[in-house]
Amino acid sequence: MAKWSANLKATFDRAFPERQIYHRSGGTVRYISISPWQQAICALGATALAGWTIFLTGTFALGGSTGTLTGSSDDRELAKYERWVQELRAKDALSRSLLEERTDAFQRETAEWEDRQKALEDLFEQLKGDETLDVSALTGDGADLLVQASIEEADDRQSRDSFRMTATLDTRGNRVSVKNLKYNQERMLDEAEDLAIERAERARSVIQLTTIGSDRIMESAEMGGPLVSMANLTAGGETLSAQDASFYNRLTETQARVAEMQYYEQIVESLPLGAPVGVPFRYTSPYGIRVDPFIKRPRxxxxxxxAAYGGAPIVASGPGTVSFAGARSGYGRVVEVDHGYGFKSRYGHLRSITVSKGDTVEVGDLVGKMGTTGRSTGYHLHFEVFFNGKAYDPVKFLKAGRHVHEE
Incomplete structure (x- = not known):
């Protein structure tokens, strides 16, 4: 250790021997003595300054090059980001456009569905009510006229046990699409058409039983009903789709069926189908050729x-307006009721009359009491039914009324 220290000191002394600097000025000589340690400190300072200068120079040079590379990379990243933003904006605009188109399409579909639903509701309103005629007063307590139920010219379609007049639409959880709702509407339209056909045929069968025939009745009166104007079949100012146009065409056809049904049912409701006596009665003389009880010859x-008993209640066989109430030759006291559509009923030989001309009567309303006035041989009711001024067999009408009652 001592040897290493001695060698180090010898090296130091050789590197930094004591030096003197002489300065002569004006004949005077001066010198400055620089010790080895002062020289070592100056050398160390100069070395440090040189190293620091080299470090700064290298750092500046390398830093300038790195800054250039970094700037180029940042430009590329910025351009990439801008392209990404532009793509996002384009996709957003496209998504908004598609959303608007789908929203508009959904609104159109919804408007079309609502229009169809409103048309169906109007149609169902026409079908609303009892499917059969109220027949509580069509037959008297003792009526013994029976008729077998038969539907002439019946359609092959199956009758439905029930018909729902309103639709319940389950849209919980948005599981039911407008397309499915429209399909349900078309199915409901099918049911409405089937019901209208069934009810029209049922009413026609009743009319056929009177032997007059629905065609002859229709010839004497115009038939019509509310229909949808095809010129108004637009939704939101736009032309309807083929599916909706087809639906409205079928709706128009169904409305015609409903109008026909209503017409026949109105006729049936107006017909004199009820028993004309409000108590048990017996059948004493037929319609047509018979032996006249006075002259004893066919007439x-x-x-x-x-016949029943004197004073038995005589009631209106159908709804209508009293067109005559008074006395006629041969009939005695008589009441005539106009039922509309060309139908009239006549009640003769009454003891008394309880209505006046112009009165409105319903089926089963009292119009008089059974008597024997006029050309009569005893207490009884002479009952006649007319269509367009021609007399028809009242028994056919009473049988038709019993047919309605049986249904």
């Missing part, structure tokens, strides 16, 4: 005779 009989 045409325009109506039928039914």
């Amino acid at each position: 045409w009989h325009n109506g039928i005779d039914v």
